Amino acid sequence: MSSATPQPGGAGPAWQSWLGIVAIVLGVLLAATHGTEWMKQRVLINATPADGHLPAAECPEDELIEEGLSVAECEQLVSNVRSQVVSAPPWFPGLQSMLAAVGTVLAILSIGVGAGLIERRGWAPGAAIGVFGALTLVDAASFVAAVNTGPILRDVYLWNVLLWFFVHLMMTLGAAAGRASTAAAAS
C-alpha cells in the first residue's frame, strides 16, 4: 500500500496523524478557554449593577484567611472587575459571548476532526480545512473586537488571540498543503 493512500483505521500519510493529535490537544484546551470566556462574559453582564457602579470591596477577616488574601488583594479583586467593566464598550460583552460560544463549538468539532485525521477518514482533510479556517476567522474577529476596546481589554486579549490566530492559520495551511500533496501523490 502506498503511504499516500488514505485508509480508514490503517496506514496513510503521516501528516494526518501529526496534525490530528495537535488538533485534538489544542481542541481540548481551546474548548476550555472559549467555554470559560463565554461564562466570564455572562457573569460580568448578569452580576454587575445596571449602572455599572461597583461599591467598595467587602473583605471580612475570616474570608481573607480562608482564601489566603491580604486586604489590598481583596480590594483589588473588585478593582479588576471594575477595570473590565469600564474598558468594555456596550457591544463588547454580547459580541465576545457569541464568538466564545462559536469558538467552543468549533473547538469541540476540531477534536472530532483530529480523530478523523488520525483515523484517515476520507472526509477529514476537507473538514480540517473548514474547521481550522473557521477558528482562524473567529480569532481574527476577536482580535478586531479587542482592538476596538480600551487599553485594559487590549492588554488582556490581544496577545493571546494573536497566538491562537497564528496557530490556527498554520493548522489550516498545514491541512491544505497535506491534502494537496496527498492528492498529487495519488494521481
Add this chain to the structure above:
Amino acid sequence: MRHESEAVAANDSETEHAKAGYSRTAVIVHWLIAVSIFFLFASSWWMLALPLPSDVFTYREFPFQLHKNVGITLVVLLAILLYVRARHRPAPPGVRPWMQRLAVVDHVVLYGLILAACVSGYMSSSYSGWGTTLWWIVELPNWGYENEELNVLFSDIHLWTCWALLAVAAVHISGAVYHAFRDDGVVRRMLRI
C-alpha cells in the same frame, strides 16, 4: 472478483480495528472527561480572582455552582468509563513492556487523582456552609456541618490533588502525542468515531 476480495479484506481490517480499540462509549466519555477537566482548571483560575461573595457581590455564585456541578458529573463519567472499560478490554497495544507498565500506572494514578480532587472539592464545599444544587435542580445534602478548619483542610487537599492531576495529565498527553507522532496505532484505540 478482485473488488469482492478487497471489500472482504477492508471489512476484516475494520473488524480487527474495532477489536483493538476501546468501545465507542469509552471513547466519548474519555473525551468528555478531558474537556471537563481542562474547563475546570481554566474556569477555576478565573473565578478565584472574582470579588469575595457578599449581598452586593454575587460574581462567584454561578461559576462556583457550575464548578461543583461539572466536578460531580466528572465522578459519574469516571464511574461509567471504568465500568465500560471493565466490560470491554481492548487487545494490548503492542508497545515495549516498560511503556505498557508506565501506561497502567499513569491511568491508575490519573483515575485516583480525578476521584480525590472531586471528592475533596465537594467535602470542602460541604464544610464551607455553601449548599450545592446539582445542575440547579436537585438540592444535595451537605456531608458536613459548617467548619472552617475542615473546609480549609479539604480545600488544601483539593488544591494539591489538582496540581498533581495536572502533572499526571501532562504525562498522559505526552504519551498520546508521542504515539501519534510515531503513528503506531496506539492513539487510534481511543479515537473510534
